[in-house]
Amino acid sequence: MKIHQLSLFLENKPGRILEPCRLLAAAAIDMCTLTLADTERFGILRMIVSDWEKALSVLQAAGFVVNTVEVVAVEVPDHPGGLSQILEAFQDTDINIEYMYAFPSERGKKAVLIFRFDKPDSAIERLKASGIRVVESDQVYNRIRE
Amino acid sequence: MSTHTSVHYQGFHPASAPDFAPVPQMRKLQLDRLNYVVTRAYENVSLFQARLNSRALRPDDIRMLEDIRKLPFTTKADLRDTYPFGLFASKMPEVVRLHASSGTTGKPIVVAYTSEDVGVWTNAMVRCFASCGVNQGDVVQNAYGYGLFTGGLGAHYGAEAIGATVIPISGGNTDRQIMVMKDFCVTAICCTPSYFVHLLERAMELDVDVHSLPLRVGIFGAEPWSESMRRFIESHSSIRAYDIYGLSEIVGPGVGIECSHQNGLHILEDHFYPEIINPETGEPLEEGMEGELVLTTLSKHAMPMIRYRTRDITSLIPEPCPCGRTLRRIRRIARRSDDMIIIRGVNVFASQIEAALLAVEGTLPHYQIILTRSKGLDEMEIQVEVTPDVFSDKIGSMEALNRNLVYALEQALGLRVAIRLVEPRAIQRSEGKAKRVIDRRNMDQ
Secondary structure, eight states: OOEEEEEEEEESSTTTTHHHHHHHHHTTOOEEEEEEEEOSSEEEEEEEESOHHHHHHHHHHTTOOEEEEEEEEEEEESSTTHHHHHHHTTTTSSOOEEEEEEEEEGGGTEEEEEEEESSHHHHHHHHHHTTOOEEOHHHHHHHHHO | OOOOTTOOOTTOOGGGSGGGOOHHHHHHHHHHHHHHHHHHHHHHOHHHHHHHHHTTOOGGGOOSGGGGGGSOOBOHHHHHHTTTTTTOOSOGGGEEEEEEOOOSSSSOOEEEEEHHHHHHHHHHHHHHHHHTTOOTTOEEEEOSOOSSSHHHHHHHHHHHHTTOEEEOOOSOOHHHHHHHHHHTTOOEEEEOHHHHHHHHHHHHHTTOOGGGSSOOEEEEOSSOOOHHHHHHHHHSSSOEEEEEEEETTTTEEEEEEEOTTOSSEEEOTTTEEEEEEOTTTOOBOOTTOOEEEEEEESSOSSSOOSSEEEEEEEOEEOSOOTTOOOSOEEOOOOEEGGGOEEETTEEEOHHHHHHHHHHSTTOOSOEEEEEEEETTEEEEEEEEEOOTTTOOSOHHHHHHHHHHHHHHHHHHHSSOOEEEEEOTTOSOOOSSSOOOEEEOTTTTO
């Protein structure tokens, strides 16, 4: 199951991240998790929100350049070796991880990893074949609430 | 000489105009009118008379069209020096209209029209609309500014005379422009190309599908624009985008217009006589060679302009146009000699930058050139707005876009310049002429 991630182009200037956050707050949209990738001149804000379609239209109406991509969420026990077990599933495949980020769930006992794969469908098959549980989109939202 | 004020243009067909006249007939008409206008200027404009006298020239020394080369040039400085009315050849009671250009430096320049001149202008604009396929039955949204700027009223009179329904909406209030375009079933629009791009962008935000509207013709002028910009406009709407040329000093819009072949602009040369000169020496250039366009008004009374140096760089196209018009064509104006940016000794025109940026797939023509000076060295930064078409969530792709833009510019300009990707709307939109260059070089010294 893939999850919709919103990505937002931001200029690298003080205060730029505030406006999208304000807009989402005003629309009562919860940000489950976010990460900011930045360069010297610009940044890309990537986030998973409670209602991605509404968030997309709110942000676009405000003039932001937003795109949606499908990412894959995987839950792992938060202990040494949790991540490497997953990465090993992709050894000897041509599936590439473009980027990834993580957030804790269940009060820190577990971690949810968000992967942006170049081939998300093959990646999910591979994860399932390796016995790794892929988190459904509604569950991602719930994980953060727990 | 004939005037046009009483002419009705409803149901106008371009074949009835001098557009298709045999060349010898046109040359004879031009010579007759040149003799008239030179005499008129000599008798009524003291600056022109003094200049002819100092060359020991008399109006009757003009015996053939080539003799025009003996006449002195008129420049923008002459208009400024004689501000406001010094070059008028008519007494004030005969003048029915004044327009003025927005002077970016110092005083504006003032131009005058008798009622016959307004008729000449209307005649030229009628033929321009006809050339773009606009006629009675069309609904024309005139989004050129009404006022001292010639664009608004020039297009208005022409569109009304041809029998179209004119919406004198003027510039600005973009949301209302889109509402009117949709609700009034607009078929043709007149504005600057950059403003039309802004309209397209806003329409998209408002979920108005421009492709589904009856709009089919755009007549764009008042600023230089590129072929890439035309492709952008035509692919993002269902219109044909035509270039119109004009300048206040000569008449306003209506000096030249594209035809259905969209390959060069026909000069309405029964009213405006074109020459191409070497901008450095003032020597006439052979047909086909690129140089500065010089225009002489052949039909105007209140303010005859003899060999006016437009500072626009173009060339006359030697081949006849397949449309059948015998009016000579100029290539679209890519640049004005005074719009040139000299950066680290290299000559650069905004239009070159525009073409290079648009050559990179998916980019939108919203850009601005920022010039600064750091430690005595000129720096150029080009700000380009990021669009949904080019945006990616991957840093690597965005950096590749940045590199591609730098590369495209380096190929086009022979100069390495900095690109800054900016958020949509970071660059201020103009309702008229786009401000492409911000020169802060003097401020930073």
